[in-house]
Amino acid sequence: MLVLDSFRGHSIDRVKKTVANAGCDLVIIPGGMTSILQPLDVVLNKPFKERVGILYNDWLSQDDNPKTPTGCVKRASLSTVGERCVVWTACRHGLRRIFKVLHLYAASPGQPQ
Secondary structure, X not given: OEEEOOOHXXXXXXXHHHXXXXXXXXXXXXXXXXXXXXXXXXXXXHHHHHHHHHHHHHHHOOOOOOEOOOOOEOOOOXXXXXXXXXXXXXXXXXXXXXXXHOOXXXXXXXXXX
């Protein structure tokens, strides 16, 4: 099953045929429902973005950050941003769990629902 939002490009014939040829069922989420029904937005992206925001604010509030001549904090270096990307490890949500939470998961034969 491939779950997509209602972006017009997702429902064109070429996409439908490609998905069908891959042996998948295409499910289009109605407009305005993505934040409620799209698994990654609901269970992974939101907590990830919140965690990144917390880490960024913590970094921004440090006194030893380099400043511009006017006293503003300079933009974070790529290495600093990369260090913050470790936040992915703080989001320990498996994809199977995401789909189970939203009841979009069918267990394999012999597996508990």
